[in-house]
Amino acid sequence: MQADFSYGPTVDGAGCQLAVTILADRAVFRDEMRDDALEAGFRLRNCSSLVEYADGEIASLGDLVLVDCGRADAAAMATLSRLDARVGQSGAQLVVSTTLDALDTVFGCVSHSGAQILVDPSRAERIVALGRVLAQVPSLRVRELAEDDRLMLLRLAEQVGSIAQRLERLGPSAGGAGSARADGPLANWGGQEQTAPTPIAPPLPDAASIRTIIRQRQARAKFFDNQLFADPAWDILLDLAAARAERRQVSVTSLCIAAAVPATTALRWIAQLVDAGLLLRVADPADRRRVNIALSDHATDQMARYFSEIGIRSQKPLREVG
Template sequence: MRRGKLAMLNEGIARGYDVSAPRALVIADAAEGARAALHAAALAGCETRPPLSFAAAAHDFGGHGVADVILIEAAGVPDPLLDVVLARADTMARERSLGIVAAVLPEQIDAAAALLSGPRVQLLCMPSDSERVAAVTAAKWMARGEVHDVSRDADVMPFQRLHEEVARLADTLGRLVREEARQQHAGVRGPVSGYRGPGDEAAAVDIDAPQVRAVIRARRMRGQFFGSELFADPAWDMLLDLFAAGLERRRVSVSSLCIAAAVPPTTALRWIGTLHDAGLFERQADPSDRRRAYIGLSAKGIEGMKSYAGAVKRAGLPLV
């Protein structure tokens, strides 16, 4: 067990908290955001205290009791204050193995993505209630996994067992798309021998950015004639956008990539995390602006896209 976790458990016992119940620290200025976060925490089975304002969190972040999950509602918060709180939340989450669920506005995506870079961060953009609940449920299990067994008695009441099973089910539902994508599309497949001929391995890929951009435009035009939800394919749309950007030697911000995905921002952010976990995306910090992070194709992603483009060309098929 990490030292930070042990210290938090001891602090919880000293204050008389039920250490078997996961705890959520809510940071919010807007009343609506605070209510939404508290409601999601309650539905996810978390114990909460009164919300903390951003000013209070910036002044004394670590002195407001123990927590397993930090819930941040960023709407209406000035940029300088938001930066301080996000940076401190990220540091504390890393040190104590906490989960973070941050709900942000579209214009705050880039700053949040740059400042919250820990392994247990979930970014939401104008989320629904169900998205908040799913995110909090997933965060509490990720954060408490290593202390779960030592914080409960061996003889658990049937109701507590039922509660745990419901929480696990909510966790599964909340991360369904991410888990399925990780299991079924976890990376770049190896070359298909049936489509290769002598010398194909050394063949250069003759494709340029305008060709890829033409494919993207054609994909967007479908929405003029059919419902866009019929063809939602955010992973491929983002791969195409980053492939074209790489050919153009242009960097792509997180918010711009969310737009390219052509799905709701929270869904796009989840897919960015999935493709990053699969090793296809890589995070690129902006050395001149700590409030901005870029996303690019990894070497694995570039190889996959070039190999696909080459295979399509050899087969005499269009890039789609």
């Protein structure tokens, strides 16, 4: 049974009610998204299919755009790309739900808006996405918000912030080993300045050694509940390290599977790792509509140092990976 979480109008710090645009070709999801947004206190600006939106006149999108893309056909992806660009420029927020089959293409169309991407979401997961939107609105005033819901939004915001802080410490800005930035000029005996040399990271070990670690991690699920050991960030980094050693491209869908958590959760981690400078979005040379994911040079150096630290070293020199 769907919980009733309807409140008064949701307004920003200036007292203006937040507006939502809902675009979905699947009518059942469009109706659910509309009902949930209205119950959350949003004002409905537009509710239509993607085709109807593309054929209509250009209008204001509002503060939030909810999109459902069940199929990755060319027309829908063209519309999604335009929406992504508009949302990125306007400062609105975008939530896109899709299927696992369409994920790679949908992901490739969303690069400017910082969109939340939900994969085969339940209605509860859509409502949580609305909660994340509300948690990010500055000076938000939500009327008659129940204490349990207030705490839920607070915990959700804290979890997202905690993830970001943890990853920030791993990013290039941390300035640890492997960073190309020198701490400052050093004076040599002749009085001339020189920069400190950047330590050379060891090469990655061969892919077979990394895959062995991955298989050992996966074997735990045979004897224990896999959720006891859920560590999607590390599983993602391991999979991409093995792929780099193999000189193989990794799709978003493949990486979500490797993360061993629900695809929507994996996408959230991928986005945070990209923001931290550990992962890169790389255009698929075989299909420009798609985007692959790869380790950044900084992350590759750090992974190589980690493997060397625990005694797993390359058995043969590796060529530079393009």
